[in-house]
Amino acid sequence: MARPARRSRALSQNFLTDRATARRFARLAVPQGRPAPLLLEVGAGEGALTDTLAPRCRELHAYEIDPRLVPVLRARFSGTPHVRVVGGDFLAARPPRTPFSVAGNVPFSRTADVVDWCLRAPALTDATLLTQLEYARKRTGDYGSWTLLTVRTWPRYDWRLLGRVGRHAFRPVPRVDAGIVRVERRPTPLLDAAAHRSWCDLVELGFSGVGGSLHASLRRAHPRRRVDAAFRAARLDPGVLVGEVAPERWQRLHRVLALRDRE
Incomplete structure (x- = not known):
């Protein structure tokens, strides 16, 4: 051939x-x-x-x-x-x-x-x-x-x-x-449609870039006390760079910063 x-x-x-x-x-x-x-x-x-x-x-x-x-x-x-x-x-x-x-x-x-x-x-x-x-x-x-x-x-x-x-x-x-x-x-998505939209918004905000600091990026849309509480729930250091945050920890951030508002 x-x-x-x-x-x-x-x-x-x-x-x-x-x-x-x-x-x-x-x-x-x-x-x-x-x-x-x-x-x-x-x-x-x-x-x-x-x-x-x-x-x-x-x-x-x-x-x-x-x-x-x-x-x-x-x-x-x-x-x-x-x-x-x-x-x-x-x-x-x-x-x-x-x-x-x-x-x-x-x-x-x-x-x-x-x-x-x-x-x-x-x-x-x-x-x-x-x-x-x-x-x-x-x-x-x-x-x-x-x-x-x-x-x-x-x-x-x-x-x-x-x-x-x-x-x-x-x-x-x-x-x-x-x-x-x-x-x-995934056979079953981890989030429903409404929660998925807020997830995307949160992730886009986090990666929007304030010196690579996730904490600083999230504070542009959320009060510092809420961001601090979310970081404690996710067991994240406030100085962590956005790329170092695993998806599972993003889930904890999302639960505090976005999903709690729906409850």
Whole structure:
């Protein structure tokens, strides 16, 4: 089977070539005994992940933006009727209305856009993505710090780092290792709709930036005595930086500063 002469730099292509990694990724994306009714694959490339994901799905839509690779994929999976190769940009796809999963080796330069697409899809159940390792660690709190996106979405999504993939598992070899990040919608949100709105407002305020101090940022909208009480409830030092506050402690802050007003 012929391969394209070279990767497309514009598309940020680094093809996964290590078979053991592909099998491991498939097990993490679709655990044994939990077949995905519908799985959308981002950036199928030459089909390394498609091949391992297909047996675990009832229906698989493999998206590939590079027109040189689409006929290669269609030929490879011509005998697999439940695999549909879609030529085009995954980000331009309309999310399915029925529950579905997302998986794929995401071009590093498009990771944020792909994650945003997933979080905006009402019927998404989970997304398991190969991303730049630094992105995966930042989003999942592996550095001991948490980003605005992670905290803001925490009541509805669980973020987890499932593993590390060495850069030599890809061709051409990228400059950095990759990580496997999983974003899973909670079966029951931690907050109802009204409380979720106040959660987002609180988190946005906290990350709005007064020298990185969460305490100072929150005092712009709440009396100092209330902020002090919330910090005591969350067992936080007033000098803590906003990125150092774990989502669980945000829940205690929210309970004192927002939910108490509803009681």
